[in-house]
Amino acid sequence: MSDFGFHLAFWSLAAMTIGGASMIIISRNLVHAVIWLVMSMLGVAGLYLTLSAEFIAVVQVLIYVGAISVLMLFAIMLTPRAERDNSQNIKTAGPAGLVVIMVMIATMWVAIDTDWGAVREAALTEQARLIGESLIKHYILPFEIGAVLLTAALVGAIALARQDDEDAAVHAASLQAELEGDGSVDPVDVVDPPLPSDGEAGS
């Protein structure tokens, strides 16, 4: 590809990434911030494409845009006070900014210090195969540790979200009381007709 097309793609994607990232900080609404974050992540995916790393680019969209941002939105929806103005966070801005600056300095130091000459070799064609092989052969231990960690997180999430039957009964009762106060029809109290037990319903 000639230089013009590459530069056009690079600079527009860079503007998209950095612009989105700045808007995350500026925007006062948490949901807006997540949507700007999505834009920034899409820009990063595009930058991967200009480096002909299409596997990483697609995975970036799949995981960060399709999954992680949706999870973030879910978390925001389930958090009380999610609607508050982000500028209220001004008290913690000092220490947080300090941490961010330190991380940024470390990253830039690594980026400048690394010898990027190796990248100039021919573009990798079978990236998925190469990544898979190195994950299974060379990096098997971190891969397994990641798998165990994710499983533990999954079990933990289920344990947190799971409600005991007693809790559920109390919750239903409180909801029922709330709804009865409203005078509307109570969906919990609709009586089912007597039916054969549910396990046998299909046979």
Next chain:
Amino acid sequence: MTDLAGLSSVFGAWYDFRDLNNLQRLITEWIAEWGPDWLASIVTGVLGALGILAVVGPTLLILIWVERKVISRFQQRYGPNRVGPKGLLQPVADAVKLILKEQLAPRAADKLIFFLPPVLIFVPGILIWGVLPFGPRMSVADLNVGVLFLLAVSGTAVLVIFMAGWSSNNKYALFGAMRAVAMSISYEVPMVLALLTLVVFSGTMSINGIVEWQQQEDVIFILLFPLSAIAFFFAASAELNRTPADISEAESEIVAGYHTEYSGMRFGLFYAVELGNTLVVSGFIATFFLGGWWLWGLDQWVPSWIILLAKTAAVYFLLIWTRGTLPRLRIDQLMSFCWKALVPATLLFVVVAFVERTLILSEGWDTTVALPIMAVFNIALTLGAIMLFARVARPAPLRRPARIRMAGADIGGLRAARDVASRREEPQLQVGGD
């Protein structure tokens, strides 16, 4: 494309309509003679996008008529039959009506995010067509990671639906969005696993590569992995919000779900993209499981894209059929079907695919002998799994959920949820989002 290609100069010329790539190649070569090469790539991309739009746009208009007509035949009524011959102009009349309608926006809506989704929903809806191979060389982008691209792009549509539901500041829209997000996150798992069987077995992530594998081995994947095909079909129809699984816009429960507050052509855009997605998913089911543009040598005589469109139409009819036949499921039923039935079954078939692939690759089994045996084994396994699900291991549906899920005032600190809570104190219920 064919063995005949070398016989005459007619084959492969730009007017050879069996492979529309010829025309595109001519234009690219002509530009490359005088222009910079970035112009050629841009023109190719624009031409591909325009070609897709030119096919999809008119097809959607016809499909609205087809879908309504077929559905009404299932329900023993006539369907649209007033506007134009046989009611054929009904979609046009509907579109004109939608364009003329007033564009309303709730006063309390989040203005920027409210206006974006009808436009943004088009992006994945159009992008996804880019990797659908209409012929050996007829896809806008034949990516090495086509399957992943398909999943990634279809995953972003969830975000747009969420934006639409959240920004409307309406409890029904919010519930619809929450349901849509929860459901498509869940059904993405069996969808990925069903595609993983194909990727493992054919050894490629390119969509055209999967079709070529089927052509090379003379077998279509629905015979080898019928359960993956069934799971993909169900998961896709759930992701498409079609009737067995259209809880995110269940009109008898939550008005119209995430697009409750969208009027006029904004609603029309959501509707159009939904139909277009149904069509493209039919195309992908045809490509992955029915051999795509290939049909046991018929692709030598009939243009490959006609074969693909015929298969797509067949799958699309099946989707309309399920929509016209099955009643809507509740969210907990859909979730339990996904996690307790589809995910274990597709996981089982991923393992089966690994074992069979290893038998062919490492043990050197001859594919002409091994594939029929594996097909019979897998079909038997599928039938066994379905029988097991229907008779024994069927997850008992909850007749009365222990608690109301994803409802009530405790969804986040959202304005819509607070409105619900505040309206509880008023004597009569008001219509939301005013």
